[in-house]
Amino acid sequence: MKSLMKLNGNGSRWTRRCVAGAVIAIGVASLSASAPPARAGEIVPSVGYSKGVDSDEAKSNLGLAIRGNLAGPAVQAELGTSYRSEERFGGDLKLRMVPVTASILVRPVPMLHADVGAGWYFTKFDYNDALLIDDETSQDFGVHLGGGLQVPVAPRAALDLTGRYVFMQDQESKLVPATFDPDFWNMSLGLAFKF
Secondary structure (H helix, E strand, C coil): CHHHHCCCCHHHHHHHHHHHHHHHHHHHHHHHHHCCCCCCEEEEEEEEEEEECCCCCCEEEEEEEEEEECECECEEEEEEEEEEEEEEHHHCEEEEEEEEEEEEEEEEECCEEEEEEEEEEEEEEEECHHHCCCCEEEEEEEEEEEEEEEEEEECCEEEEEEEEEEEECCEECCCCCCEECCCEEEEEEEEEEEC
């Protein structure tokens, strides 16, 4: 968690806003526990690990998703965001990524889901200061496929395990080699608060 808080400038402000938003969302979900059992939606804060296809290291990430029923509980729509970072080129480049995604989840049985979606991936390229290369940001489109398992732990709460593979176009870098594959695997464990 401390590594997430080492962001400077706008990143630090953004991180505080995300944490505040997650706390508010959890509070709203807790208050909704006394509502009638409609269970038309879920708020899912999560923690997880991601691993780039060209990387040997798995890195932790934080996420938040909101789901709503489209065709009963068998088909859901999801809007989500998360924060992840990873190092490339022996630590000379640090990527900080904030994806904003939309997904469709299909539940053939209540405990299992398959999902497909797309999103915008806001990425900051933070180069090692010793290289004298200016940092930069980009916005890229990506798609993902995945699935998961949801295990009830209370009438209005469930553990949510989700795995996804994210496909993105090759990214350009100011280092050699000039391009790299930003695709990554993501596995998250969340607590789905149903409302």
